[in-house]
Amino acid sequence: MRTRVLLIAALAAAAAILAAGCGGGGAEESAATATTGAETPLPDTSTEGATTGEAGGEIVKGGILRIGSTDHIDSLNPFVAFNAQAYVAFVMIYPVLVQYGPGYEFEGDWAESWEVSADGLVWTFAVKPGQWSDGTPLTAEDGAWSCNTIIQYKSGPTANLAPFLSHVKECSAPDPQTLVMTYDQPVGNVLPQLQQFFILPKHVWEQHLGNSGKDLKKVKPEDDLPLVAGGAFTITKHEKKGTTIYEKNPGFYGPEPYVDAVGLQIFTNEDAMVAALKSGDLDTVDELPLHAVDSFEGNDDFVLERLEWFQVNNFIFNSNPKKPENTELLDLKVREAIAHAIDRQAIADTAYAGYATPVASIVAPVTGEWMNPNLQPEPFDLDLANQILDDAGYPRGSDGIRVNKDGEKMEYEVITPTGVQGINREFEVVRTGLEQIGITVTQKALDDTTAFEEIGAPDWQYLSFDMAMWDWVGYLDPDFVLSIVGCDQYGGWSDTGYCNPEYDKLYQEQGVTVGQEARKEIVWKMQEILYDDRPYIQLVVLDQVTAHAKGWDGLWPELGGFSKRPWVEAHQVAS
Amino acid sequence: MRGTNYVVKRTLFALMTLLVAVTLNFVLFRAAPGDPASALRCRACTPEFKEAQRKEFGLDKSKLEQYGIYVKQLAQGNLGSSFSSRRPVWEELKDPLLNTLPMVALGTIFSIVFGIASGVVAAWRRGTVADWGNLSVSLFFYSLPTQWLGLMLVIVFAGVLPISGISDPFLEFTDPSWWDTFVDRLKHMLLPSMTLGLVLYGDYALVTRSALLQTLGEDYILTARAKGLGAWRIVRRHALRNALLPVSTLIAISLGYLVGGAILVEAVFSYPGIGLEVYDAVFERDYPMLQGAFLLLMLSVVLANYVADLLYLKLDPRISE
Numbered sequence: 104m105r106t107r108v109l110l111i112a113a114l115a116a117a118a119a120i121l122a123a124g125c126g127g128g129g130a131e132e133s134a135a136t137a138t139t140g141a142e143t144p145l146p147d148t149s150t151e152g153a154t155t156g157e158a159g160g161e162i163v164k165g166g167i168l169r170i171g172s173t174d175h176i177d178s179l180n181p182f183v184a185f186n187a188q189a190y191v192a193f194v195m196i197y198p199v200l201v202q203y204g205p206g207y208e209f210e211g212d213w214a215e216s217w218e219v220s221a222d223g224l225v226w227t228f229a230v231k232p233g234q235w236s237d238g239t240p241l242t243a244e245d246g247a248w249s250c251n252t253i254i255q256y257k258s259g260p261t262a263n264l265a266p267f268l269s270h271v272k273e274c275s276a277p278d279p280q281t282l283v284m285t286y287d288q289p290v291g292n293v294l295p296q297l298q299q300f301f302i303l304p305k306h307v308w309e310q311h312l313g314n315s316g317k318d319l320k321k322v323k324p325e326d327d328l329p330l331v332a333g334g335a336f337t338i339t340k341h342e343k344k345g346t347t348i349y350e351k352n353p354g355f356y357g358p359e360p361y362v363d364a365v366g367l368q369i370f371t372n373e374d375a376m377v378a379a380l381k382s383g384d385l386d387t388v389d390e391l392p393l394h395a396v397d398s399f400e401g402n403d404d405f406v407l408e409r410l411e412w413f414q415v416n417n418f419i420f421n422s423n424p425k426k427p428e429n430t431e432l433l434d435l436k437v438r439e440a441i442a443h444a445i446d447r448q449a450i451a452d453t454a455y456a457g458y459a460t461p462v463a464s465i466v467a468p469v470t471g472e473w474m475n476p477n478l479q480p481e482p483f484d485l486d487l488a489n490q491i492l493d494d495a496g497y498p499r500g501s502d503g504i505r506v507n508k509d510g511e512k513m514e515y516e517v518i519t520p521t522g523v524q525g526i527n528r529e530f531e532v533v534r535t536g537l538e539q540i541g542i543t544v545t546q547k548a549l550d551d552t553t554a555f556e557e558i559g560a561p562d563w564q565y566l567s568f569d570m571a572m573w574d575w576v577g578y579l580d581p582d583f584v585l586s587i588v589g590c591d592q593y594g595g596w597s598d599t600g601y602c603n604p605e606y607d608k609l610y611q612e613q614g615v616t617v618g619q620e621a622r623k624e625i626v627w628k629m630q631e632i633l634y635d636d637r638p639y640i641q642l643v644v645l646d647q648v649t650a651h652a653k654g655w656d657g658l659w660p661e662l663g664g665f666s667k668r669p670w671v672e673a674h675q676v677a678s
Numbered sequence: 679m680r681g682t683n684y685v686v687k688r689t690l691f692a693l694m695t696l697l698v699a700v701t702l703n704f705v706l707f708r709a710a711p712g713d714p715a716s717a718l719r720c721r722a723c724t725p726e727f728k729e730a731q732r733k734e735f736g737l738d739k740s741k742l743e744q745y746g747i748y749v750k751q752l753a754q755g756n757l758g759s760s761f762s763s764r765r766p767v768w769e770e771l772k773d774p775l776l777n778t779l780p781m782v783a784l785g786t787i788f789s790i791v792f793g794i795a796s797g798v799v800a801a802w803r804r805g806t807v808a809d810w811g812n813l814s815v816s817l818f819f820y821s822l823p824t825q826w827l828g829l830m831l832v833i834v835f836a837g838v839l840p841i842s843g844i845s846d847p848f849l850e851f852t853d854p855s856w857w858d859t860f861v862d863r864l865k866h867m868l869l870p871s872m873t874l875g876l877v878l879y880g881d882y883a884l885v886t887r888s889a890l891l892q893t894l895g896e897d898y899i900l901t902a903r904a905k906g907l908g909a910w911r912i913v914r915r916h917a918l919r920n921a922l923l924p925v926s927t928l929i930a931i932s933l934g935y936l937v938g939g940a941i942l943v944e945a946v947f948s949y950p951g952i953g954l955e956v957y958d959a960v961f962e963r964d965y966p967m968l969q970g971a972f973l974l975l976m977l978s979v980v981l982a983n984y985v986a987d988l989l990y991l992k993l994d995p996r997i998s999e
Contacts, residue, residue, distance in 0.1 A: 167848055178763060262727055321764055344950040346847030366847050371948045371957075375832045375842045382837030552963060556711040594728070 160656060160676030167364045168655070168673050171376040171388040175344055175369040179324040181301050182263055188367075190299065191664045195349055195365070196332035197301040198241065198356070200228050200282070201294050203665035207471070207579055209294045212667060213246075213302065213333075213356060214282075223289030223617055228282045234354025235304050236329060236337040241356065243276035245333070248305040250274035250284065256316035267300045291617050295580035298665065304331045335360050335667050344369050349670070357667065361657070361674035380405075380650060387651035389663060393458045393524070396648050405650050410661050411469040412647035415462055415584075416523070416574040417639040418445065418533065419558075423565040423600030429515060431507040432569055436495035438637040442481040443488035444536040451643045453532065454525035459643040464630045466581045467644050473581040475627040478634050480641070488540045497541075505541035514543040518571035520554040526572060529642070533572070544570065558598050565593070565600025573598060574645075579665070581626050585610055588638055601638035654678060681991060688987040692980050699976040700752065704745050707968045713737055714761040714963045735761050735965075748969065757973070758966035762959075767970035771952060775974065777844055778940050778951030781867045785874030790929060793879045797886025797925075801894060802913055812883060820880025828873040828946035840866045842948040870947040874940065878932060885928050889921035896920075923993050930986030933978070 176192050178184040184193075194202070198213035211217070214228040233241040251274050257265035272287045290296070311318045324330045329350070330338040335357060336349035349365040368385065370376035373392045379385045381398075391399070391407070399405050418441070420432055431437055447461035462468070463478040497505045497513065505513045517533070519526045530546050537544050549557060560567045577584035586592065589610055590602035606629060613625040633639065649660040657672035714735055715728040732738050736747065751758055757767035793816075800812035819827075832841045840846070846862050854862070893899065894917050902912045941953030948954075952971055959967035 167851065169848070183764065258727075259730065323765065340847075340850070342844075342950060344948070344954050345843055345845075348847065348850075364851070368843060368847055369948060370842055371945045371954060372829075372832070372842070374829060375836075375946065375948060378832050378836035378841055382841075384837075384840075550961065552712040552961060553710065 162361060162656075163675040163677050164361050165363050166675050167366050168362045169366045169368065169384070169386045171368050171370055171379055171385040172390070173370050173373050173376060174389075176341070176347060176367075177343070179330065179338065179341065180320065180322050181303070182261055182319050182322075184263070187664060188369075192338070192347070192349075193299075193301045194334070194664060194667060195336045195670050196330060196334045196338060196352075197303065198230075198233070198246075198333045199299070199301060200230070200246070200297045202298055202667060203579065203662055204668065205659075205662075207661075207665075209298075213241075215280075219293075224286050226284045226286070226293060228284070230280050230282055231356035232280065233333060233356030234352075235306075236332045236352040236354060237304075238354065239304065239306055239331075240279070241302075241304075241333045241354070242279035243282040244279065245305045246282040246302045247274040247276040248309065249303045250282075250300070252308070252312070252316070252319075253300075256319070260316040260319045264299075264301070267296045269296060288615055289617050291614060291622050292580045292582055295578070295582070302333060304333065307331045335671050336365060344371070358671055360671045362670075365670060365673075380652075383652070385652075386655055387658060387660075388649065389660075391648045391650050393456050393645075393648065396456060396458065399650055404653055406653055406655075408649050408651075408660050409458065410647045410649070411467070412645055413467045413469060413577045414574050414645040414647075415465050415467055415577065416450075416459075416529065416642045416645065417465065417572070418642060419571040419573060419599055419639055420637060421558075421565055421568050421570070421600050422636070422638040423602075425564075426566055426600070429507070429511075429569050431497065431513065432515070434495065435635075435637065436491055437497065438640070439481070440488040440491040440495070440540060441537065441542070442637065442640045443484045443491070444540045444542075445533050445640060445642065446483040446536055447480055447642050448483070449532045450529050454528035455643065455645055458646040458648060460646075462641045462644045463634060465575055465577070465584050465633065465639065465641055466626070466630055467577055469644075470577065470579055470581055472623060473626055475630040477627070478630060483536075485536070485539050492540060499541045503541055504543055512543070513541065514545075515569040516547045517544045518547045518549060518554050518557055518568055520551040520573055521548055522551040523572075523574055530572060555598065559594065563594035565597070571598065582614070585613070585626065585629055588633065599638035601636070603632065603636065606632050681995070684991055685988065688984060692984040695980050695983075696976065699980070700749070700973065701745075703969050703972050703976070704748055707963070707965050708741065710963070712963055714965065752973075757970035760959075760967045761964045762962050762967070767966050770967060771955060771970055771974065774950055774952040774955050777949065778944070778953065781871050781943075781949065781951065782874060782940055784867055785871035786878065786929075786933065788871065788875035789878035789882055792875075793882025794886050794922075794925065796879070796883040797888075798890060798913060798918060800883065800887040801890035801921075802909070804891060804894075809887075813887070816880040816883035816887075818880070819876045820884060822877060824873060824877050825942045825946050827876060828870070828943055831869050831873055832946065835869055839869055841869060844950055866949075870940075870943045870949050873943050873946070881932070882925065882928065886921065886925050889924050890917055893917045893920045923990075926989055926993060927986045930982050930989060933982045 172188060174186055174188040176184070176189045177186040178189060179192065181189075181193055181197075184190070200212060200214040200217070201209050202212040204210035213230050213233070215231050217226060217228045219226050228246075230243050230246065235241050250268060250271060253261040253264050253268050254271060254273070255261075257268075270286045270288055270290045272285045274285070275283045277283060286293075308319070308322070311322050325338075325341045325343075328339055328341060332338065332352050333354070333356075335352060335355045337352045338347060339350045340346065340348040346369070347367040349367070351360055351363065368379075370379070374395070376385070376388055377392065377395045377398070380388055396407065399407055420438055422433070424433060426433065451457060451459035451461060460468075461480040463480045464474050466474045468474050492505060497507060500506050500512065507513055517530060519530055527546070527548070534544050534546070547557075554571070554573075558568050558571055559565055575584055575587065587596040588599060588601045588603075589597075589607050590604065591607075593600070593602070609625050609629050609632070613622050613629070616622040616625060647660075651658055654675050655673065656676050657669075657674050659666070659669040659672065662668050713732070715731040715737065729738075736744060739747075748758070757771075759766050760770050763770060796812045796816060800809045800816075803809050835841060844863065844866050845859070846866075849858065849862055852858075890913075899912060899917055902916050907915075940951055941956055943949065944951045944953035945957060952974065955967060956971045958964075959971065
């Protein structure tokens with residue numbers, strides 16, 4: 104599991120949830136003045152005959168792209184689904200207005216172009232003509248209906264998708280190719296939000312609005328295949344823990360995919376997935392287990408791609424000031440000393456085979472300028488760490504273990520969720536470092552749900568636990584990872600019990616700051632506050648490594664859950 | 679009459695066991711920290727949203743009320759609806775169960791046939807290379823962790839036999855005949871079945887050997903030999919029949935546990951059976967799914983034990999005395 108989420112929701116978070124929220128401005132939007140966006144055209148694949156792919160090889164049309172993954176589609180109903188794999192499916196089968204393109208720049212998907220009013224409240228999208236896979240025309244009315252339905256039931260049945268339409272007041276379709284979205288206040292990260300606003304077929308879903316919208320959650324698209332899709336593909340076969348077959352939607356508004364079909368195969372055992380890739384039963388995997396990467400080195404049959412990714416692993420302190428015991432852990436000097444006693448490079452090398460990098464911010468470097476470059480990981484320096492603790496008045500006892508101001512030994516439990524790969528080795532590095540500064544920690548390994556409960560105990564008041572280790576998987580827009588330490592996240596995302604009104608104020612501010620530079624300043628300031636207060640010590644950011652068989656190209660692994668490009672452009676190359 | 683009393687007693691015992699199991703089924707999962715709502719993590723999962731979810735799932739009611747609803751539903755043959763998929767539990771479990779059963783059956787048949795054969799050879803050739811070889815192999819497989827053996831088979835047979843799933847996902851593109859489909863299913867079943875079968879095989883072989891050795895030392899075997907009966911006839915007609923008593927019990931009991939034991943195998947081979955459903959439901963704290971799945975598992979265990987009890991009566995009538 105790659106987020107700190109509890110199982111299902113874990114990955115869910117990664118792709119699903121994150122971009123949402125009530126604010127944040129994107130690079131692509133500028134404030135106050137009317138701006139216009141337009142798509143970067145996808146390559147035209149409609150011409151028959153040989154064409155040339157990015158890698159320069161001759162494109163072979165047709166065939167099936169076989170993908171392996173360990174994350175399954177938990178539901179094909181967008182109002183119910185949580186898993187990241189489900190959100191990848193929705194990107195493939197449903198129109199979205201905009202998507203991420205090369206270099207993580209926004210480009211149109213269903214939207215041909217868009218413009219925003221001078222006051223930043225009205226966004227108008229010109230959408231492409233297309234058809235749902237059952238032959239029904241795809242129009243802006245579908246977009247308006249999807250939008251208004253999500254808004255109408257946002258505190259109940261459609262809550263899953265509501266964050267992607269945060270602050271939208273209403274949507275309308277003045278004509279079949281124009282969708283107008285009206286916001287109740289200017290919002291900085293409109294496009295990152297809309298990248299996960301899936302347009303549903305009105306003629307299929309409007310009959311399920313009964314029971315105050317609750318019937319929407321009872322819809323089982325998987326029971327009625329082929330699914331009515333408006334995106335590049337439709338689903339013709341779906342086994343929850345088995346295989347999902349995507350076949351081309353002939354009415355797709357965009358370029359025709361090169362492949363005839365995409366087959367997603369779910370593995371519950373990552374070693375079996377690796378073996379299937381090596382034996383030729385798969386063409387690619389969405390994520391290669393880091394321990395298996397070395398076994399592909401020097402293998403000419405495969406292409407490995409190492410990507411900067413979003414998972415930041417961290418060491419957590421209970422930061423609730425009302426915490427009754429071991430209150431010395433609230434002392435910032437103790438946290439600073441601990442930060443100097445953790446050898447982040449050793450974690451990267453031993454727990455993640457070198458496919459990780461020490462970091463200082465929860466905002467991952469892959470987000471580009473959103474990460475505050477002025478923050479650097481504390482150097483691993485045991486002498487300095489010992490000195491800080493000595494100066495702060497935590498002397499060593501006769502057994503070498505330091506004592507707090509009440510004379511109690513500095514011995515603590517560290518909660519670690521079993522769902523995080525490499526966490527045991529990561530803990531060992533931490534334990535060894537802390538031992539050398541006179542602090543004893545023992546590991547308390549728990550399944551993810553239980554670990555999160557223990558962190559929030561009792562009853563989400565964050566009073567019991569001392570320390571924990573976990574990870575966060577952010578998103579390209581920093582709004583999500585910055586939101587998790589808000590005071591309003593007690594009982595929600597919070598795993599620190601941290602609450603800082605000044606930080607919350609800045610969070611709200613960045614949410615309505617439309618100018619990128621202005622927003623960036625606020626976002627950097629928020630990261631500085633977290634760095635100084637240390638509810639977390641950020642440890643390492645993990646790379647994502649993917650592998651595919653040499654005969655394939657155009658897979659765009661970095662755009663997996665963000666764009667239709669990987670599915671439209673994937674193709675075999677003539678040998 | 680004594681036999682009837684025995685059957686009635688065993689039947690009542692089985693029913694009581696089920697009743698206790700039904701209650702334990704309810705209590706056990708709720709004793710674990712967290713609930714389906716707290717396990718949910720999403721941007722919209724505010725404390726208010728989670729509370730609404732608890733209400734929707736009926737978790738806001740008292741435990742006693744929940745138990746009453748659970749028992750009432752159960753009495754009507756209703757296992758409830760999965761919290762995560764919102765589908766009826768039986769619908770969610772039906773297909774995985776149908777996937778698991780033939781795979782488990784194949785493994786069991788393999789283990790019984792080879793286990794008994796191996797045990798017989800070892801006992802009859804006691805002290806020889808055949809005995810030593812059979813004993814070593816049986817002990818070896820018996821002591822292997824199931825999931826480790828599965829992983830080894832994955833590594834060894836990758837590219838030769840299917841190592842995951844229940845069928846070739848792309849077979850349908852070749853317009854397969856029913857025979858192609860059957861063969862494909864069988865191939866996918868082979869490695870998980872063999873994993874189960876090999877581990878169980880050791881168990882059966884060891885028990886058969888030990889039981890047979892005991893009966894081969896009995897006076898009536900000596901008598902049979904003295905009568906000049908052939909070796910195979912002595913084993914088949916006199917020794918093995920008596921030796922099979924503990925083996926048949928073991929088989930019946932193992933059958934019950936096999937459904938549960940498939941969890942590990944299914945996880946290794948990504949085999950979409952009931953074990954995988956249980957695995958996910960535990961993390962999701964999906965109480966109705968867990969209750970439904972464990973009820974099935976308990977039913978199979980209780981039923982297998984019940985059958986073993988009745989079988990014993992048939993095989994050894996002294997038991998009713």
